[in-house]
Amino acid sequence: NAGVTQTPKFQVLKTGQSMTLQCAQDMNHEYMSWYRQDPGMGLRLIHYSVGAGITDQGEVPNGYNVSRSTTEDFPLRLLSAAPSQTSVYFCASVRTGSYNEQFFGPGTRLTVL
Amino acid sequence: ELKVEQNPLFLSMQEGKNYTIYCNYSTTSDRLYWYRQDPGKSLESLFVLLSNGAVKQEGRLMASLDTKARLSTLHITAAVHDLSATYFCAVDASGTYKYIFGTGTRLKVLA
Numbered sequence: 107n108a109g110v111t112q113t114p115k116f117q118v119l120k121t122g123q124s125m126t127l128q129c130a131q132d133m134n135h136e137y138m139s140w141y142r143q144d145p146g147m148g149l150r151l152i153h154y155s156v157g158a159g160i161t162d163q164g165e166v167p168n169g170y171n172v173s174r175s176t177t178e179d180f181p182l183r184l185l186s187a188a189p190s191q192t193s194v195y196f197c198a199s200v201r202t203g204s205y206n207e208q209f210f211g212p213g214t215r216l217t218v219l
Numbered sequence: 220e221l222k223v224e225q226n227p228l229f230l231s232m233q234e235g236k237n238y239t240i241y242c243n244y245s246t247t248s249d250r251l252y253w254y255r256q257d258p259g260k261s262l263e264s265l266f267v268l269l270s271n272g273a274v275k276q277e278g279r280l281m282a283s284l285d286t287k288a289r290l291s292t293l294h295i296t297a298a299v300h301d302l303s304a305t306y307f308c309a310v311d312a313s314g315t316y317k318y319i320f321g322t323g324t325r326l327k328v329l330a
Contacts, residue, residue: 137316146228148307148320149262156316164317196261205267206250206311208318212261 108132110211112197118217119187127182127214129197135209137200138180139164140172142193143213149196155180187218221246221312225321232298233329240293240324242308251284251291252309252318262307265293298328 113128131138139154141164151164155174169191171183184191197211222245232238242251253265266275268284268291275282279302281294291308309320 139316139318141320146322148223148322149309151317151319154316165319200316204269206316207264207267208252208262209264210261 110197110199110209112195112211112214114214115212116215118219119184120219121188123187125184125187127184127195127197127216129180129182129211130178131180131199131209132178133199133201133209134177135199135201136177137202137206138174139198139200139208140170140180140182141196141198142166142191143196144193152182152195184216189218192216192218221248221310221317221319223308223310223319223321225308225324227324228322229325229327231327231329232295234299235297237297238295240295240306240308240326242291242293242321244289244291244308244310244319246289247286247313248289248310249313250311251282252311253282253291253293254307254309256305256307256323258305265306295326298326300328300330302326303328 110131136157140152141149150166153172155161195214198208201207224243251268254262266282271286273284279296284291305323305325307323311318
C-alpha cells in the first residue's frame with residue numbers, strides 16, 4: 107500500500123493563478139479531508155468528504171473547492187491564489203471503526219507570491 | 220463550536236526530566252488523538268483515547284483522558300533528545316468526521 111499520496115511536494119504560484127493539489131489513497135477509505143497548517147495555528151480543516159459525491163466545508167473553506175468523483179481521489183482546487191493561502195497542506199483519510207484513525211499524506215508546501 | 224486548547228505552546232526541558240502537556244476541549248467528543256510531528260514532516264499517530272479514564276503508554280510517553288473535565292494529558296517521563304518534536308492533540312466532534320486540532324506544543328529536549 108502506498109497509503110496517502112500528495113502531489114506536488116512544493117509549489118510556487120503568483121497571485122491570481124489557479125491550481126489543483128492532488129491527493130490519493132489506496133486503502134479504500136470513505137472519509138478524506140484537507141487541512142492547512144500555518145505556524146502557531148495547528149491544523150485547520152478546509153473541506154472533508156464522507157464518500158464519493160459527498161463533500162462538506164470545514165473551518166476555513168473560503169477560496170478552496172473540492173470534489174470527490176472516486177473513493178481514491180480527493181483534489182483540492184485553489185481558484186485564484188492569494189498570499190494568505192501560503193501554507194502547508196495535508197490530506198488525510200480515515201480508517202473507520204472504533205478508533206477512526208487518520209492517516210496523513212506527506213504534505214504540499216505552497217507559496218503564493 | 221468545538222475548540223481545542225493546548226498548553227504550553229513551547230516547552231524546553233532537560234534530558235531526564237518529567238513534564239506534562241495539557242489538552243482541553245470545549246464540547247463532547249467521542250475520541251481524543253495525540254500526534255507527533257517532526258520538522259518538515261507529516262503527522263504520526265501516537266495515541267487514540269476513547270473513554271473516560273483511558274490511559275495508554277508507549278515508551279516514555281503516557282496519555283490519559285478525563286472526559287468529565289474534557290481534559291487529556293500527555294506525560295513525558297525521563298525525556299530524551301529524540302522526543303524533540305511538536306505534539307498535537309485533536310478531537311472529533313461527536314457524530315461527525317470533523318477533526319479539530321490544538322495549536323500544538325513544540326518540545327525541545329536539551330542534552
